[in-house]
Amino acid sequence: MSRSGLCQHCESAPANHTCPNCGSLVCERHFDRQRGECASCSVGMG
Ligand SMILES: [Zn+2]
Numbered sequence: 001m002s003r004s005g006l007c008q009h010c011e012s013a014p015a016n017h018t019c020p021n022c023g024s025l026v027c028e029r030h031f032d033r034q035r036g037e038c039a040s041c042s043v044g045m046g
């Protein structure tokens, strides 16, 4: 199955990172390396 491994944010780019916070597979574009979190977590909900 080639579906697994797609970014869960855009679902169009291959996920190269796994967010250690929420476990989401995200592409490099949706991964904040400085924070080590995905874009969703990096937004800051608190
Ligand atoms: Zn993405």
Ligand SMILES: [Zn+2]
Pocket: 019, 020, 021, 022, 023, 024, 037, 038, 039, 040, 041, 042
């Ligand atoms: Zn996350």
